[in-house]
Every structure is written in structure tokens, then in C-alpha cells.
Amino acid sequence: MRYLVIYTLLLLAGCTPLAPNAISSEGSVKVLRFADQTYEPEIKTVVIHPASSNQTSSLLPAVTKLGGENLILEFDDLTTQRDTYYARIFHCNYDWTKSILMDLDYMIEYNEFPINNFEFSVDSHVPYVHYRFVIPQVKLPGNYVLVVYRGSDKNDLILSKRFMVYDNRVAFLNERNLIGAGDIASLNQQINFTINYKDLDIINPLDNVKVVIRQNQRWDNIATDVRPSFVREIEKEIEYRFFDENKMFKGGSEFRFFDMRSLNYPGRNVARVNKSVKPFELYLEKDKSRANEAYSQYDDLNGGFILDNLDYRDASFANYAFVNFTLVSKDKIPGDVYVTGAFQQWNLNKENKMYYDTTNREYTAQFLLKQGWYDYQYVVKSNSLPPYALEGSHYETENMYEIFVYYQPFQPKADMLIGYLNLYKNKR
Incomplete structure (x- = not known):
């Protein structure tokens, strides 16, 4: 009988449930993806770029040479209070599946880093805390995913972002x-x-x-x-x-773009600004399909964006605004239409999906974006149409x-x- 009791206790101990995954503010379970992803709607404008004071560094790939310059992670948290965030790095295979390497195989030091560099926004319509983190160097070349989580709970995910480290052996x-x-x-x-x-x-x-x-x-x-x-x-x-x-x-075609570096004097392709609400609402010029148009040459950012504030010339004063996209279409397209670009991390999901207004015969979408210059395109996800059906494609x-x-x-x-x-x- 004594052995039966001990065996039963061991079984009960082995059935202790694992700690559940954290829940986002929207009520969904946070599941880590080895991809570019934010896990809370308050996390905005996530970018990894080479260490540089140049404003255009955000356009450069999140790629660095082994032993070369550091990469920088920057993001905003739309809140009034600073939070306690930590970062961790995962090594991945070429297809972005997690490799079998242990932390000490590719990390120079312990794989947990506090994010202590932060700055509060000043007089912005949407208060936010801007975080900046210098990504530590690694020992091996390969694909990496930087994961940010809250406090000591590694399941309370905030964001994941990919970067690459190479060693040119070929x-x-x-x-x-x-x-x-x-x-x-x-x-x-x-x-x-x-x-x-x-x-x-x-x-x-x-x-x-x-x-x-x-x-x-x-x-x-x-x-x-x-x-x-x-x-x-x-x-x-x-x-x-x-x-x-x-x-x-x-x-493809050169990217569409708009200039919202100034909210007082909005730039190209901004039709109007509604200042009666805060945050302001920007309405872009209405777009149409370019599928049958000839190639048009102009300089773009290859889908990227540059953050800039011409109203105050100070990054901490930069505002967020709701940006409204409109795509005129006589009929509903057989498939889904998305607004995509680096500002949406090239994802095709419900966050950047457009919705068709049968009354006005147009697709619409709205995003909360920080002041800057943005490139974008419309991508179709359909069984009968190619992704570039609305943009056209040209070898030039x-x-x-x-x-x-x-x-x-x-x-x-x-x-x-x-x-x-x-x-x-x-x-x-």
C-alpha cells in the first residue's frame, strides 16, 4: 500500500500543468512565430537597421557581417508608462525553423538582455514610449529572430523580428x-x-x-x-x-507613396487632413488599378519608409495619425486585397486587409502610422488573379x-x- 501511495503522488506531480501562454490585450493567445510579428496592437513602427545616425538607415536590410557593425532595434509602445522589456535571440535554419543549437553555441554572453534605452513622446496626440536596443553580436553566421517579451515571462510576447548575420566564404x-x-x-x-x-x-x-x-x-x-x-x-x-x-x-511597378512628414502642411498624395479629432485623420488621394498602364519611372523607396517630422524637427514630438487608403474598383475583385509595405512588415493578414464598399464601389483600409514618408502597394490574394493584378509588372x-x-x-x-x-x- 505504501508503494501505491508513493506511485500515485509521483503521477500527480508529473501532471502539473505547464504555465499557459500569455493573452494579448485583444484576448488572443500569444504564440511565438519565427517571423516579423507584433503580439499587441500597441506595439508600432518596429524596425531593425544598421547602427547609423543617418535618417535613411531604416531603408537598409537587417543584415550585418559577422563581427561587423551592430544592428539596432527600434519600436514604439503606445502607452504613457515605461514597461520592463527583455530581448532574446534565436538561431534559425535557412527556412526560418528553429535550429537545434543551444544559446551558448551562438551567443557570446547570456541570452537575455534588458531594454533600458527609452524616450517618452512629447505633446503627441497619441502618447508613446520609444525604445531603442543595440542587438548584441553573435558567434555564428545565420538567420536570427530577436524576440522581445515583458518582464520575466517569456510567454508574454511583445514582438519578433528577423535579422541575418553573414560570413562571406563564397x-x-x-x-x-x-x-x-x-x-x-x-x-x-x-x-x-x-x-x-x-x-x-x-x-x-x-x-x-x-x-x-x-x-x-x-x-x-x-x-x-x-x-x-x-x-x-x-x-x-x-x-x-x-x-x-x-x-x-x-x-512589378514602382511603389505608390505618400508624404505625411508634416501634419500642418501635408505633402504629396495626401488629399486632406481632418483635424477635428485626435489623432488626426489623413485621407490619401484615391487610387486606381495600374494593371494596364505603361511603365512610369520615378524614384521610390522600394517599399520602405523614412520617419521624419517637419513640424517640430524633433523625433520625440512626432505624431501618429490615422491614414485612410482608398482603392476605386467598379467591381469586387475575386479574392482578397491588401495594402502592403515595410510599414506592415510585408504581412498579408487581417490587419492590412482592405474591405469593399459596395455603395461607393471602392476598397478601404485604415492604419495608425507615425509621421514620415511611406511606400506602399496593393497585393491581391486570389485563385484566379496574380498578386500584381492591381499594380502591373514591368521589366524596367x-x-x-x-x-x-x-x-x-x-x-x-x-x-x-x-x-x-x-x-x-x-x-x-
């Missing part, structure tokens, strides 16, 4: 082919390149080397695990040539591409980022 030979052949030339951009790995001993490079290509830092149309055309093991070269349309990137469009090369050695058993190339097509 050389790139880039061929300047821009387009494909025949009828597909007017829509697509072709990227041909060769990787030389003479300084590495790679077994079976056809399967063990992974290549990912990204256009304009977008996550919604990224090309993963790009397969090579030829492998020359004697020369230690891997060649990538893309002749098929499904292996090319659509050139200026785009920025990044090529990531990954290799998983025997030790450590995780994908290392051994090559990185940043290049432009049709650079002005």
Missing part, C-alpha cells in the same frame, strides 16, 4: 541579364549568377547548399531553396540560370535583390549563412 559572379525571352520579357526580371566555393570543402553541394533570393526585403514573395542549373565540383562552382518564367521575379522597374547562400556543415549541425550579395536591377 564569391559571387553576377551576370547582368535583366529579362527573359519572348513574351515574358515585359513582366519579369532574370537573375543569373555563379557561386565559387574554392575556400570550402563542401560534400554534395547540389543538396547541401541552399540559396534564397529576396526582392525589396519582402517576405511575401521570397524565393526559397533555389535549385542550381549546373554544379562543377572540379572548379568548385555552382551556377544558377533561370530561363523559365516561374523561376523569375516579376518586376528598379528593384533591389539579395542573395543568401546557406550551408550546413557537419559541426555545428545548423544552416550557416556563408554568402550574401546585395544588388540592384535598373538602378537609377
Whole structure:
């Protein structure tokens, strides 16, 4: 009987429930995603950029060389009080699944960092606390996700944001082919390149080397695990040539944009400002489909945004405002329409989905955005229409591409980022 009681007690102890995940202010359970994500609606304007005082640094990719300059995380918390936030870093494989590495395998120090650099907004219509965090350096190249959580509860998630650290162990030979052949030339951009790995001993490079290509830092149309055309093991070269349309990137069109650096004297593509409410409401000029329009050349930010305040010339005085987007459409499109750009972290979800007004025959969406200059596009998610159905696609469009090369050695058993190339097509 004594052994039966002890066995029962052990069973009860083993059934102790795990700590539940935290609940967001909207009532949903917070589940960590190894992607760019905010887990509370009060967290806004999240960006990781290279350490620089230059205002345009937010346009640069969240990519740095191993042992090079630090990256900076910045975000706003729309509240009046400072909170206690901590950051943690996860190493991921090329496909953004968590690797098997332990913290000490890739971290120089203990993997928990307080975020102590903060600043309160001044006389803003929406009060907020601006946080700034210098991301510590890591020991290994690869994909990383920075996770911010509240206090000592690692389940009380605030945000997750991706960044990459590379160690160039391969050389790139880039061929300047821009387009494909025949009828597909007017829509697509072709990227041909060769990787030389003479300084590495790679077994079976056809399967063990992974290549990912990204256009304009977008996550919604990224090309993963790009397969090579030829492998020359004697020369230690891997060649990538893309002749098929499904292996090319659509050139798209130059991004739409608006200027809300000043709320007193709003800039281009802002139709009007409603100052009778706070925060102010901005109404952009009504947009229409560009699917059948000829290519129009102008400089854009490749989907990015620059924060700026022309009213006070002080970042702490920058205001948030509700920005209203309107897309005129005679009929409802067979599928979903989204407003997308870096300001929405390239996500296609309910937060940036547009809704069709049958009375006015137009799509509408509203976002709370900080003062600045913003690029955006309309993306279609449909079984019968391509994503660029409302924007059109042209091979002449200026785009920025990044090529990531990954290799998983025997030790450590995780994908290392051994090559990185940043290049432009049709650079002005």
C-alpha cells in the first residue's frame, strides 16, 4: 500500500500543468512565430537597421557581417508608462525553423538582455514610449529572430523580428541579364549568377547548399531553396540560370507613396487632413488599378519608409495619425486585397486587409502610422488573379535583390549563412 501511495503522488506531480501562454490585450493567445510579428496592437513602427545616425538607415536590410557593425532595434509602445522589456535571440535554419543549437553555441554572453534605452513622446496626440536596443553580436553566421517579451515571462510576447548575420566564404559572379525571352520579357526580371566555393570543402553541394533570393526585403514573395542549373565540383562552382518564367521575379511597378512628414502642411498624395479629432485623420488621394498602364519611372523607396517630422524637427514630438487608403474598383475583385509595405512588415493578414464598399464601389483600409514618408502597394490574394493584378509588372522597374547562400556543415549541425550579395536591377 505504501508503494501505491508513493506511485500515485509521483503521477500527480508529473501532471502539473505547464504555465499557459500569455493573452494579448485583444484576448488572443500569444504564440511565438519565427517571423516579423507584433503580439499587441500597441506595439508600432518596429524596425531593425544598421547602427547609423543617418535618417535613411531604416531603408537598409537587417543584415550585418559577422563581427561587423551592430544592428539596432527600434519600436514604439503606445502607452504613457515605461514597461520592463527583455530581448532574446534565436538561431534559425535557412527556412526560418528553429535550429537545434543551444544559446551558448551562438551567443557570446547570456541570452537575455534588458531594454533600458527609452524616450517618452512629447505633446503627441497619441502618447508613446520609444525604445531603442543595440542587438548584441553573435558567434555564428545565420538567420536570427530577436524576440522581445515583458518582464520575466517569456510567454508574454511583445514582438519578433528577423535579422541575418553573414560570413562571406563564397564569391559571387553576377551576370547582368535583366529579362527573359519572348513574351515574358515585359513582366519579369532574370537573375543569373555563379557561386565559387574554392575556400570550402563542401560534400554534395547540389543538396547541401541552399540559396534564397529576396526582392525589396519582402517576405511575401521570397524565393526559397533555389535549385542550381549546373554544379562543377572540379572548379568548385555552382551556377544558377533561370530561363523559365516561374523561376523569375516579376518586376512589378514602382511603389505608390505618400508624404505625411508634416501634419500642418501635408505633402504629396495626401488629399486632406481632418483635424477635428485626435489623432488626426489623413485621407490619401484615391487610387486606381495600374494593371494596364505603361511603365512610369520615378524614384521610390522600394517599399520602405523614412520617419521624419517637419513640424517640430524633433523625433520625440512626432505624431501618429490615422491614414485612410482608398482603392476605386467598379467591381469586387475575386479574392482578397491588401495594402502592403515595410510599414506592415510585408504581412498579408487581417490587419492590412482592405474591405469593399459596395455603395461607393471602392476598397478601404485604415492604419495608425507615425509621421514620415511611406511606400506602399496593393497585393491581391486570389485563385484566379496574380498578386500584381492591381499594380502591373514591368521589366524596367528598379528593384533591389539579395542573395543568401546557406550551408550546413557537419559541426555545428545548423544552416550557416556563408554568402550574401546585395544588388540592384535598373538602378537609377
